[in-house]
Amino acid sequence: GENVEQHPSTLSVQEGDSAVIKCTYSDSASNYFPWYKQELGKRPQLIIDIRSNVGEKKDQRIAVTLNKTAKHFSLHITETQPEDSAVYFCAASRSNDYKLSFGAGTTVTVRA
Amino acid sequence: KAGVTQTPRYLIKTRGQQVTLSCSPISGHRSVSWYQQTPGQGLQFLFEYFSETQRNKGNFPGRFSGRQFSNSRSEMNVSTLELGDSALYLCASSSGQGEHEQYFGPGTRLTVT
Numbered sequence A: 001g002e003n004v005e006q007h008p009s010t011l012s013v014q015e016g017d018s019a020v021i022k023c024t025y026s027d028s029a030s031n032y033f034p035w036y037k038q039e040l041g042k043r044p045q046l047i048i049d050i051r052s053n054v055g056e057k058k059d060q061r062i063a064v065t066l067n068k069t070a071k072h073f074s075l076h077i078t079e080t081q082p083e084d085s086a087v088y089f090c091a092a093s094r095s096n097d098y099k100l101s102f103g104a105g106t107t108v109t110v111r112a
Numbered sequence B: 001k002a003g004v005t006q007t008p009r010y011l012i013k014t015r016g017q018q019v020t021l022s023c024s025p026i027s028g029h030r031s032v033s034w035y036q037q038t039p040g041q042g043l044q045f046l047f048e049y050f051s052e053t054q055r056n057k058g059n060f061p062g063r064f065s066g067r068q069f070s071n072s073r074s075e076m077n078v079s080t081l082e083l084g085d086s087a088l089y090l091c092a093s094s095s096g097q098g099e100h101e102q103y104f105g106p107g108t109r110l111t112v113t
Helices: none
Strands: A004-007 A010-014 A019-025 A030-038 A045-051 A056-059 A062-067 A072-077 A086-094 A106-111 B005-007 B010-013 B019-024 B031-038 B042-050 B053-057 B064-068 B074-078 B087-094 B108-112
Touching (some): A010 A019, A019 A030, A030 A062, A045 A056, A045 A062, A072 A086, A086 B042, B019 B087, B019 B108, B042 B074
Antiparallel strands (some): A056 A062, A062 A072, A086 A106, B005 B019, B019 B074, B031 B042, B031 B087, B042 B053, B064 B074, B087 B108
């Protein structure tokens, strides 16, 4: 089955700096890659996703890049703010499959 | 549109008992997936239902089962509860037809004592 690895497990950044989280996947048939943000005690919230026919996608301060050849994708958060502090999960699934395989998560702390 | 709802939000059960959790998806969504979240194992896929049929299943023992009703609401059942079943159980709603975005409910926190 699919194996998604996520790094780093924790990330501390100064407010205003950028944060980058990287994920690798094993199943070459995976072609949908969402990112979720989970604040303490809250549900995972879909923040951005990318499909394999796209190399990069941006939404305001967040962007995701995908390298299908290398089987890795990354989340970039620019101009970090305290409200960006949360656990971020990457995930992967196949096109006709709603089974999401998740990375272990990255705890991001934005220092004021 | 109302979001995904789950009931109950919290449950405390004893080993050996069984439990039923409920999930109501976003109106118009026909796919419901269930996930187990624990500090040690992270988020793990249990199963997915679409139009009352189980389309996919994760690697969990047969004690974990589910079903979906004609109105797309879904239930999952865990029988013969074990201490290790203590977790946050999340369901996720999706259209199930080409659109892959999954939206999570608030979860049910199950504690087995």
